[in-house]
Amino acid sequence: MNVIIICFILVLSVVLFACSAIIIVKIFGTGFFIGLDLSCVTVMDDNDDVNGKINAIIDNIGSDCQSSATKVIIVDGGMNLWQREICDKYCEKYSFLEICTPDMLNGIIFSLKNKKGF
Numbered sequence: 001m002n003v004i005i006i007c008f009i010l011v012l013s014v015v016l017f018a019c020s021a022i023i024i025v026k027i028f029g030t031g032f033f034i035g036l037d038l039s040c041v042t043v044m045d046d047n048d049d050v051n052g053k054i055n056a057i058i059d060n061i062g063s064d065c066q067s068s069a070t071k072v073i074i075v076d077g078g079m080n081l082w083q084r085e086i087c088d089k090y091c092e093k094y095s096f097l098e099i100c101t102p103d104m105l106n107g108i109i110f111s112l113k114n115k116k117g118f
Contacts, residue, residue: 041075044075044076044083044087045079046079046083048079048083050083050086054097058094061096070096071098072097073098075099075100076101
């Protein structure tokens, strides 16, 4: 019985992964998977440890991020002035970091959808 449940969960997760991959390809194109454009978005608010979170992102991306098309978008989800200044300094130091508001992010997503014809 447990084997049947495990197999069902495995098949279901593969199907869900395939569906999400198809949606990502439709929105971002095939370059999303072949390394031509790797991007991520993180939201920070006034409860976050900005230094710790950004340093963890930089460590996880690795040293190749300067030469690739990697972009990390930091969304200001209610940061205070001090946290915003820290993010601005990181963005000046690392060219792959960008900070934006939620409205700006919606505009970016909308323009990507229009560019791809969705």
